[in-house]
Amino acid sequence: MSAAPDYGETFAHWRSGAGETWTAYTDHAFVRGLRDGTLPRAAFLHYLVQDYVFLVHFSRAWALGVVKSETMKELRTCAATVDGLVKTEMALHIEVCAREGIREAELFAATEEPENLAYTRYVIDAGLSGDFLDLMAALAPCVLGYGEIGHKLGSAVSDQAHPYAEWINTYAGEEYQSVCRDVGAMLDQSVANRIGGLPQNSPRWGKLQSRFTTACQLEAGFWDMGLRGR
Numbered sequence: 001m002s003a004a005p006d007y008g009e010t011f012a013h014w015r016s017g018a019g020e021t022w023t024a025y026t027d028h029a030f031v032r033g034l035r036d037g038t039l040p041r042a043a044f045l046h047y048l049v050q051d052y053v054f055l056v057h058f059s060r061a062w063a064l065g066v067v068k069s070e071t072m073k074e075l076r077t078c079a080a081t082v083d084g085l086v087k088t089e090m091a092l093h094i095e096v097c098a099r100e101g102i103r104e105a106e107l108f109a110a111t112e113e114p115e116n117l118a119y120t121r122y123v124i125d126a127g128l129s130g131d132f133l134d135l136m137a138a139l140a141p142c143v144l145g146y147g148e149i150g151h152k153l154g155s156a157v158s159d160q161a162h163p164y165a166e167w168i169n170t171y172a173g174e175e176y177q178s179v180c181r182d183v184g185a186m187l188d189q190s191v192a193n194r195i196g197g198l199p200q201n202s203p204r205w206g207k208l209q210s211r212f213t214t215a216c217q218l219e220a221g222f223w224d225m226g227l228r229g230r
């Protein structure tokens with residue numbers, strides 16, 4: 001198996017600080033089902049419909065990142081993420097669901113599962129009650145966790161006939177991997193700007209780690225929710 005990709009120092013610290021919660025998220029039964037193609041289609045579609053609603057709220061959270069940004073790099077990264085979410089990621093959901101006979105209006109009107117509600121509002125609250133870093137600590141698991149999952153699954157799946165090839169290739173592809181490296185580099189810079197060169201010694205570090213770990217736990221809960229739709 002290939003090594004985990006490098007998304008910068010801040011992420012590497014938070015990832016190892018999350019311990020088993022990181023594994024619970026990135027090596028979840030849902031992810032293993034995606035990798036070996038055994039995930040029931042109904043579970044995948046249940047996940048996808050919920051994920052569309054999730055992405056609506058995550059677009060709002062990244063837009064809050066624009067509001068909370070303090071440098072042009074932060075502003076550009078957040079604005080580009082909102083654009084990528086709306087144009088690429090949500091478009092993929094609309095396309096896959098349309099093939100299965102689920103229309104966009106239905107996606108937008110889907111009733112949110114409690115795990116979905118908990119995760120998205122947790123992230124938005126982290127940003128509303130804190131600064132840019134509080135928001136980024138809660139957002140990092142989603143972007144970079146999917147980057148790591150995509151990277152891992154991409155090297156395990158070469159067959160285009162694989163039932164989840166399209167999903168896997170979105171996150172395994174160089175375009176998404178380069179987004180992850182950019183976000184990781186921005187995180188390192190944002191941390192250095194606000195809490196200096198030895199961030200682990202800052203009184204803020206524990207709270208940021210806890211935001212990150214909670215978001216990983218909520219990601220694992222999101223996969224659990226997906227599996228309920230089998």
Ligand SMILES: Cc1ncc(C[n+]2csc(CCO)c2C)c(N)n1
Binds near residue numbers: 055
């Ligand atoms: C539950 C859940 N977690 C993470 C992602 C992935 N994701 C969410 S926002 C974003 C930012 C830029 O594209 C990415 C990659 C998802 N789709 N669903």
